[in-house]
Amino acid sequence: AQSVTQLGSHVSVSEGALVLLRCNYSSSVPPYLFWYVQYPNQGLQLLLKYTSAATLVKGINGFEAEFKKSETSFHLTKPSAHMSDAAEYFCAVSDLNDYKLSFGAGTTVTVRA
Amino acid sequence: NAGVTQTPKFRVLKTGQSMTLLCAQDMNHEYMYWYRQDPGMGLRLIHYSVGEGTTAKGEVPDGYNVSRLKKQNFLLGLESAAPSQTSVYFCASVPGDGYTDTQYFGPGTRLTVL
Numbered sequence: 001a002q003s004v005t006q007l008g009s010h011v012s013v014s015e016g017a018l019v020l021l022r023c024n025y026s027s028s029v030p031p032y033l034f035w036y037v038q039y040p041n042q043g044l045q046l047l048l049k050y051t052s053a054a055t056l057v058k059g060i061n062g063f064e065a066e067f068k069k070s071e072t073s074f075h076l077t078k079p080s081a082h083m084s085d086a087a088e089y090f091c092a093v094s095d096l097n098d099y100k101l102s103f104g105a106g107t108t109v110t111v112r113a
Numbered sequence: 114n115a116g117v118t119q120t121p122k123f124r125v126l127k128t129g130q131s132m133t134l135l136c137a138q139d140m141n142h143e144y145m146y147w148y149r150q151d152p153g154m155g156l157r158l159i160h161y162s163v164g165e166g167t168t169a170k171g172e173v174p175d176g177y178n179v180s181r182l183k184k185q186n187f188l189l190g191l192e193s194a195a196p197s198q199t200s201v202y203f204c205a206s207v208p209g210d211g212y213t214d215t216q217y218f219g220p221g222t223r224l225t226v227l
Contacts, residue, residue: 043203043221106153
């Protein structure tokens with residue numbers, strides 16, 4: 001079975017500071033990994049995904065994530081936070097047979113002016 | 114191209130009432146999914162379908178039924194609603210063409226069961 005653990009349910013950062021959201025996965029096969037963002041009262045939007053190509057993945061809005069097999073991690077980063085980054089972020093791992101997603105519990109990001 | 118749409122957007126039910134949530138996609142996707150989102154628990158898979166006429170159970174299927182009579186529609190039914198089913202429900206779809214693995218999500222349905 002595949003699973004994802006997101007460390008930290010809430011992260012608060014200052015505008016302009018580094019954003020680091022942690023995600024560790026458990027999978028018996030090479031995983032497909034995703035980061036989604038959810039703005040208040042909206043659906044989920046794909047930020048980026050890892051599908052066994054480059055280990056450093058660049059996404060939208062200046063986010064990137066690095067796949068580290070030795071650490072079973074897929075942490076999300078953004079060098080400089082913007083007020084518009086305030087949202088909830090979900091890490092997910094995919095079942096390659098039928099594309100089912102297993103989600104982490106989510107991390108809420110607040111950005112201080 | 115509307116993508117994935119969900120009907121209704123909001124609904125309030127009394128315990129024991131029934132209702133059906135509709136998910137529609139106009140992208141000719143093969144795979145469709147129903148998730149529920151609860152605070153602190155992320156999204157959990159209720160049921161899914163790998164093609165027209167097929168359905169399968171996900172992680173939390175109890176109390177829900179689904180049908181996929183047409184490829185573009187995936188219905189989620191609650192036969193006898195319970196307060197524990199108060200949640201935000203999301204539908205998603207995937208092409209299933211072997212090339213695109215990204216799930217496309219609908220805007221969600223907020224359901225409250227009193």
